[in-house]
Structures are given as C-alpha cells and as structure tokens.
Amino acid sequence: KKSCDSAVFKDQVSCTKDTRCQWVSGSNGFVCAARPCTIHSGERCCDAEVDCHWDVSVTPAQCSLKYCATMNGDQQKCNSDAECVYETTGDKCVQKECKKLDQCGCRKDGDCYWNSDKQFCTLSKYGQCPTLDIVVLVDGSASMAQSFGRHPNGFDAVMEMMRDWMRELPLSGEKASVGTNAAPNTGKVRD
16 A cells, blocks of 8 residues: 555544654645655655654654754744744744854853853753763673664664764764863863
8 A cells, every 4th residue: 555645544543543644635625645754765865855854753763854844834833942943034944053153142042052161052951061971881782682673683773862862962073082181171072
C-alpha cells in the first residue's frame, strides 16, 4: 500500500495512525496526505532541507518538520514562542539562534544571555554554565551488541542520541586536541 493514499486511508483515525500522514482539507473535502518532510527516507537528504530534521525521538527515526517550521504563516504564534523567531524576509518561522546576536541584540532578548567576560551570546539556559569538558562513558557489555530499536546495536543507538544532543550544545569551535592550556577559556563546550 502507498503511504498516505486517500484510497486506503478514508478516515482521520486510520490516516493519522501512520506518523507520516496527516488529515488535511482538500478541494474535495478532507483527505489523507503525506506530512511535510516525510518524503525523505534518509538522514542526509532530510537534514539538507531547511524546514526538516531527522527526528530520533520516534522509532524508527524519521524526517519531520522542525518545531518552529510548524508555525510558518503564523507570525504572532511564532514570535510568542521562546524557541522561535519569525523571519519576515523568508516569511517563515525559524529557531532562534542567540549565538548570531551582537551584544545589544542579545541583551534585548530575554531568552538569550550575554556573557560579558567571554563576549558571546547564548541561550539563557546555558548562560550561567561554566566552561567544561564532557566525558561520555559507553557500556561495553554484551548487551550493547544486541539490536536497539531500529539500530543494529546499542553503540549505534547511543551515538545517534549523542549526535542529536551535540547539535543543541553551544560549542566553542575549539578542537579537543588543542587542550585547555593552548587556548583561552571560551566559556563554551569544545567540539
């Protein structure tokens, strides 16, 4: 059966059971249609599209519309969400990126924090965090050799979760091989 085919899914309940489908208003009433971004079956193509991201919060992982992009076309709703900002030039809702703001813009935005000592802007939730190196220990027991959800083994599953988490951290850009003595403390996490 073809995904989200209105001939197969004739009602909202059967349509929305498939996470790749949505019940939408069409020219002939309501129909089952593919959600935006679900045409991509792989992470690389998914992440290459501006409004899409590879969603590992569901199993199996799938390409989904980014959180802020769900508010495209609704400037008021977008701007009222602390994680998003409406770009009038592209007429779309995008994730707020405090790191792109200068000192004045950062101080004006209540969701961002300006670090005067280190001269950078970050999300308020990271603002008071000290500089730190993170060490991750991964279980080496036989259980990690078993399949984990859609992953062939636990190691792949943990690495995918770590990669997704790293996208959220305010990284300094300093290479880990440089070491703490070779460069000034930036107040951010090294990559």
